Amino acid sequence: MIEPGQIELAALIPPEAFDAAAQQAQADMADSEDSGRLKRAMTSLVGPRIAAAMSAKLGQMDLLPLFIQGWGKSPAIEAEAKASETSTEPRFIRLGKLEQDLDLYPILGISGFGLTANPIQFTLTLKAEFEAIEVGVNNGYVVQIGGGLCRLAAVLKLGQLTFPSGFDPVEWQVGKGRKFEKPGVALLSRS
Known part of the structure; x- marks a missing residue:
């Protein structure tokens, strides 16, 4: 179960998946046709840092705003977002x-x-499945969410390989939810 607030990728993908993906990336870099001896040597030196870099850059990524931006593609939510542009x-x-x-x-x-x-x-x-979530929309932005629950799953792919090998959903009880700093997360495309 994920705690309320930020939903980080590290809660969905175990550290050993980052390690396995990094090992595969290191092997692919070392085997690439355009890598000379010096580049292969560099690959062996920086290889162990690939997993740490992936974990640091990807693991801390907040996923919730990414999903919320996609909500604006729903006609019903888009209509509510447009209607909220005139409300205070x-x-x-x-x-x-x-x-x-x-x-x-x-x-x-x-x-x-x-x-x-x-x-x-x-x-x-x-992959996400949101159920019975209450969404506060103001001026075309989601300003808060609450209620219901969410099931989330993630895999990292490199070529034809996936890390971890399947989707294991993690439940997130939204509860009191989360408020976003103004203006919020955009539901409508801004020109």
């Missing part, structure tokens, strides 16, 4: 059941000793 107080709507899939494409760059290796591109696949 938040409008509250209740989400019944909302399932989302989200793919992100983080890139990890590695350099050292004056050399730069080819960036490593991962795919981060996230």
